[in-house]
Structure formats: C-alpha cells, structure tokens
Amino acid sequence: MTAAPLTCIELVEIVTEYLDGTMSPELRQRFDQHLALCDGCTEYVEQIRETVLALGSISEQNLSDPGRQALLDAFRDWTPPKRRLWQRVLRRSSRQ
Numbered sequence: 073m074t075a076a077p078l079t080c081i082e083l084v085e086i087v088t089e090y091l092d093g094t095m096s097p098e099l100r101q102r103f104d105q106h107l108a109l110c111d112g113c114t115e116y117v118e119q120i121r122e123t124v125l126a127l128g129s130i131s132e133q134n135l136s137d138p139g140r141q142a143l144l145d146a147f148r149d150w151t152p153p154k155r156r157l158w159q160r161v162l163r164r165s166s167r168q
C-alpha cells in the first residue's frame with residue numbers, strides 16, 4: 073500500500089496525537105515523511121512540542137485561562153488556519 077502524503081493541514085490536525093504517542097505506526101511514518109520535506113511543519117511541531125514540555129502534557133493538563141491566552145499570544149503571528157487549529161487543540165485539552 074502506498075499512502076498518500078499528508079498535507080500540512082492534516083499534519084497540524086493530528087500533531088497532538090503525534091506528541092502524545094497515540095498515533096498509529098503507519099500514520100506516524102507518513103507524518104515523519106511530511107516533516108522531512110516541510111520546514112514549516114517541522115517548525116510548527118517543534119513549537120508545539122516546546123510548549124507542551126513547558127506546560128506539561130496537553131492531554132493531561134487543563135490550561136488556565138492566562139496560560140491559554142499566553143499561548144494564543146505567542147502564536148498570534150501564525151496563519152489563521154493554524155491558529156484556529158491550535159485553538160481547537162486548547163479547547164480539546166480543556167475538556168479532558
């Protein structure tokens with residue numbers, strides 16, 4: 073089976089699974105393949121990873137409102153699609 077490459081948007085949508093280690097091996101491979109070819113997404117993943125390390129796991133920690141706002145401020149220069157996705161990540165984490 074030859075899997076189609078991930079698009080940037082697909083990658084951004086599943087980045088938390090990647091960092092949480094809940095991604096399937098097949099998807100993980102496609103994810104890594106995209107990162108190898110895309111500097112923008114590599115930078116994006118690193119930013120998310122650093123943020124997660126600074127705050128604790130996205131999936132386990134409820135972010136306080138000030139913390140959430142600081143993140144949104146930090147990423148306000150991102151393009152709107154990525155910013156919307158990040159806000160979705162934050163909303164998801166706050167439900168858990």
Ligand SMILES: [Zn+2]
Pocket residue numbers: 079080083106110112113114
């Ligand atoms: Zn990309």
